Amino acid sequence: MYREALREAIDEEMERNKLVFIIGEGIAERGGSYKVTEGLLAKYGSLRVRDTPIAEAGMIGVGVGAAIAGARPIVEILYIDFAMLGMDMIVNQAAKFRLMTGGDGRVPFVMRTQGGAGGGVAAQHSQSLEALFYHIPGLKVVMPSVPADAKGLLKYALRQDDPVMFLEHKHLYMSKGPVPDGEHIVEFGKGDIKRSGKDVTLIAWSNMIPRSLEAAEALAKEGIDVEVVDPRTLVPLDKELILTSVAKTNRVVIVQEAVRRGGVASDIASIIQEEAFYDLDAPIEIVAGLNIPIPFNLELEKASVPQKDDVIAAVKRCLHPEQFTARAAN
Amino acid sequence: MQNAPSREILEKIFRTAYRIRVFETEGIKLYRQGLIRGYFHPYLGQEGIATGVCAALNEGDYVASTHRGHGHCIAWGADVKRMVAELLQKETGYCRGYGGSMHIADIHRGNLGANGIVGAGTPLGVGAALAAQIRGSDAVTVTFSTDGASNNGTFLESLNLAAIWNLNFILVIENNQYAVSTRIEESTRDVDLYKRGTSIGVESHQVDGNDPLAVYRLTQEAAEKCRAGKGPILIEAKTFRHMGHHVNDPGKYMPEDRLAYYKARDPVDRARNALVEICGAPQAEIDAIEGEIAAEFSDAVEFARNSREITAAEFRQFVADY
Numbered sequence: 001m002y003r004e005a006l007r008e009a010i011d012e013e014m015e016r017n018k019l020v021f022i023i024g025e026g027i028a029e030r031g032g033s034y035k036v037t038e039g040l041l042a043k044y045g046s047l048r049v050r051d052t053p054i055a056e057a058g059m060i061g062v063g064v065g066a067a068i069a070g071a072r073p074i075v076e077i078l079y080i081d082f083a084m085l086g087m088d089m090i091v092n093q094a095a096k097f098r099l100m101t102g103g104d105g106r107v108p109f110v111m112r113t114q115g116g117a118g119g120g121v122a123a124q125h126s127q128s129l130e131a132l133f134y135h136i137p138g139l140k141v142v143m144p145s146v147p148a149d150a151k152g153l154l155k156y157a158l159r160q161d162d163p164v165m166f167l168e169h170k171h172l173y174m175s176k177g178p179v180p181d182g183e184h185i186v187e188f189g190k191g192d193i194k195r196s197g198k199d200v201t202l203i204a205w206s207n208m209i210p211r212s213l214e215a216a217e218a219l220a221k222e223g224i225d226v227e228v229v230d231p232r233t234l235v236p237l238d239k240e241l242i243l244t245s246v247a248k249t250n251r252v253v254i255v256q257e258a259v260r261r262g263g264v265a266s267d268i269a270s271i272i273q274e275e276a277f278y279d280l281d282a283p284i285e286i287v288a289g290l291n292i293p294i295p296f297n298l299e300l301e302k303a304s305v306p307q308k309d310d311v312i313a314a315v316k317r318c319l320h321p322e323q324f325t326a327r328a329a330n
Numbered sequence: 331m332q333n334a335p336s337r338e339i340l341e342k343i344f345r346t347a348y349r350i351r352v353f354e355t356e357g358i359k360l361y362r363q364g365l366i367r368g369y370f371h372p373y374l375g376q377e378g379i380a381t382g383v384c385a386a387l388n389e390g391d392y393v394a395s396t397h398r399g400h401g402h403c404i405a406w407g408a409d410v411k412r413m414v415a416e417l418l419q420k421e422t423g424y425c426r427g428y429g430g431s432m433h434i435a436d437i438h439r440g441n442l443g444a445n446g447i448v449g450a451g452t453p454l455g456v457g458a459a460l461a462a463q464i465r466g467s468d469a470v471t472v473t474f475s476t477d478g479a480s481n482n483g484t485f486l487e488s489l490n491l492a493a494i495w496n497l498n499f500i501l502v503i504e505n506n507q508y509a510v511s512t513r514i515e516e517s518t519r520d521v522d523l524y525k526r527g528t529s530i531g532v533e534s535h536q537v538d539g540n541d542p543l544a545v546y547r548l549t550q551e552a553a554e555k556c557r558a559g560k561g562p563i564l565i566e567a568k569t570f571r572h573m574g575h576h577v578n579d580p581g582k583y584m585p586e587d588r589l590a591y592y593k594a595r596d597p598v599d600r601a602r603n604a605l606v607e608i609c610g611a612p613q614a615e616i617d618a619i620e621g622e623i624a625a626e627f628s629d630a631v632e633f634a635r636n637s638r639e640i641t642a643a644e645f646r647q648f649v650a651d652y
């Protein structure tokens with residue numbers, strides 16, 4: 001399971017390096033809201049596993065300071081929405097320290113948090129905010145979609161020296177999948193083909209991977225062969241993997257749960273058109289969340305973020321753009 | 331005077347205070363000549379605080395600073411050559427010209443750096459203290475903060491974290507009674523900022539920031555208490571700037587009588603007097619020290635002017651993996 005994979009990564013790295021420690025709300029005795037840190041207090045003690053008061057700016061800042069001073073903190077923030085309280089520490093301190101110090105200072109800081117809609121927890125607990133961090137030079141942005149990647153990426157995060165926004169998804173904690181035992185490391189900037197196919201390149205991350213895979217299976221029954229590309233880390237981005245797939249399929253659909261406006265999908269689309277324009281046989285399709293806060297009502301919530309059918313429809317549009325005259329007329 | 335610090339300490343305090351005075355006074359001239367760009371927030375008038383605090387700390391301790399950071403950097407033992415080089419955006423500067431006045435840091439020697447964001451040094455300093463605790467070290471971290479920063483949310487959040495975790499952390503509030511042109515009376519009902527610490531169970535003190543020896547003694551006690559597991563500790567040091575907020579601020583809003591009051595209690599004069607009165611240092615010796623420090627600054631300017639800047643190729647390589 002995804003949450004167990006995360007726990008394994010933290011456990012193994014804490015075992016390996018005494019400077020790794022974790023702080024957050026209710027993560028010690030209680031084991032965290034998503035049970036990721038269960039058992040760690042008993043094993044490592046209250047020096048290295050501690051609860052914090054509800055002080056997100058403070059705990060993120062303290063984590064950044066500890067990282068600057070050479071420790072390897074993991075700060076768990078309950079919801080990505082709450083990370084907004086610590087934005088100064090992330091954006092103005094952690095992200096900039098290495099450059100501001102001419103490379104002498106490093107910030108091996110890992111913020112683990114989770115986002116995404118679907119839990120009926122409404123507008124302040126459902127956002128997908130990766131684009132905010134993606135926009136800030138100096139941060140690494142990691143969004144694992146399966147348990148094995150969750151483990152391998154978190155282990156890597158705890159061994160490299162830059163600030164990492166490790167963004168989990170609330171719907172993935174219970175998801176299952178094989179996880180290699182022990183030393184399993186996934187380097188940043190190495191994407192993964194989650195399903196290979198020849199007709200369309202579908203780029204997605206985090207919870208949009210399982211959704212896209214479902215869509216791909218449905219499309220396979222209609223004889224459409226979709227390649228699902230998971231960059232795994234948005235910063236750094238595995239451009240090579242994406243461009244290689246585009247060169248093969250000549251068609252691209254990008255799926256993101258986050259709102260469309262100013263999103264990472266738009267940026268990936270712009271990279272593809274810059275670097276692979278002549279490989280494309282159709283306009284790039286983007287499937288994204290609506291440009292709104294997430295509503296509470298279940299049906300409206302579903303309507304706000306990409307569903308399987310939205311993905312299927314986009315793939316079909318991409319295969320037969322000439323049939324979609326609305327676009328041409330516009 | 332009872333418990334007078336050793337001659338060695340008194341001389342160190344005077345040298346440091348004077349070195350800061352020269353750095354700022356001469357630095358402003360370089361700024362006016364157009365050799366330094368951007369923001370330059372002089373520490374003139376506040377030298378007693380950084381000087382007294384840093385004289386009481388040990389190698390291996392940490393300091394975090396503010397936008398008005400030259401004094402802390404010098405008091406922490408920075409190489410004036412590399413500081414001037416940084417202000418002149420040279421490759422030999424502490425940050426190779428990438429940081430400038432508001433970001434000088436020396437992480438290898440425990441200086442977490444100046445900061446362009448008012449208040450940011452507090453959580454960062456608490457973080458360094460936490461790192462020391464995790465490491466099992468008894469190192470103390472001092473964050474130099476300001477009256478302005480004490481109204482920022484992270485002031486309470488991070489000091490409270492330091493308190494519940496018993497960290498070796500000293501928060502020094504340099505209360506110069508202004509945030510740019512805003513008087514402290516306009517920012518808070520109770521201008522005695524040390525009470526903020528008392529209210530959350532942190533041992534807190536107030537001291538005359540223009541008295542380097544008093545600051546030194548208090549910090550020494552505070553550091554000892556921290557190392558004995560009784561941290562964190564808050565010190566409010568009252569002081570006053572000798573001029574406007576930055577080089578280009580005439581500071582007309584600062585009442586002349588207040589300025590005169592504080593100038594009559596000049597921290598550099600007090601450091602000098604202590605050396606003369608307590609140790610009987612002759613004038614010739616004082617002159618020699620002052621001459622030496624002035625020469626050191628001239629050498630630093632020479633060094634900086636003769637240093638090269640980062641090349642475009644080095645820059646591209648440095649940022650390649652961003």
Ligand SMILES: Cc1ncc(C[n+]2csc(CCOP(=O)(O)OP(=O)(O)O)c2C)c(N)n1
Nearest residue numbers: 398446447448476477478479506508509510
């Ligand atoms: C978060 C933030 N807000 C505003 C500023 C702009 N600013 C720079 S210095 C300053 C005044 C600071 O006053 P104080 O904190 O008392 O420090 P002092 O300048 O008196 O040393 C302000 C408002 C800033 N740098 N950071």
Ligand SMILES: [Mg+2]
Nearest residue numbers: 477506508509
């Ligand atoms: Mg002030």
